[in-house]
Amino acid sequence: MDHTTSEENGAIIITFGGDMVLDSSPDCRKVLLESVAKNMPVLADLSAVTYIDSSGMACMVEALQSARKSGHAFALAGVSDAAMRVLSLERLDSVFSIHESREADLKSLD
């Protein structure tokens, strides 16, 4: 799994690519929590994620909980049908703020 981090419109955007799975989830977790700790809104762009399982989704949940504790937004963008299936299996599709694209999310932060 790879990732890039940038800042736009006062938000941190982490773009993930590849598989978010058991062996890559420690790295995923680290970058998410480090970003959330900066006390800015964080967007995880998953449009280049090829596969995500419960380990990958656990990182998102942990980031969401951490962001909520500090009173900042955490959202997902570019969620594929397969990733939505994982979210719905976990009943998390209504828990996360999910945007079709990073542009849609950044607009919502205006």
Add this chain to the structure above:
Amino acid sequence: MVMTDAPTGPIPVLSRTFRSRADELKAVRKEVTKTAQNVGCGTEDVQDFVLAIDEACQNIIRYAYGEDQEGEITLKIYHKDRELVVMLRDFAEPTDVEMVKPRDLDDIRPGGLGTHFIAEIMDRVEFMPPPLDGGNLLRMVKRIS
């Protein structure tokens, strides 16, 4: 002369043995994907099937073997009628099956959802009687729509 139809048993469609390491799972997912596609599963069924098997393998890696040991996992898939039967075998200490339960989804927290995925996706899931030469044997069945 009496002609009878020969009984048709389950057809093996995949047999793979691999080490209990997370980095082995990508190749396993690829092979399971191909297997499910070859027997005619639709896109959603393929995704679900791969996810459930991936989660079951993860459970073996993380909990059956744990961080301190590495062993083998054997995955066999059979196709019979409109069902795919998965037999997943490890050689770790026997699992206390009473401890293997999906957790409450209302408790939103990271982790612990692999068992839930398996139960949601598969039509039947059962731990078979422990094999004589040790380890655990999990049987999962998915009806192909």
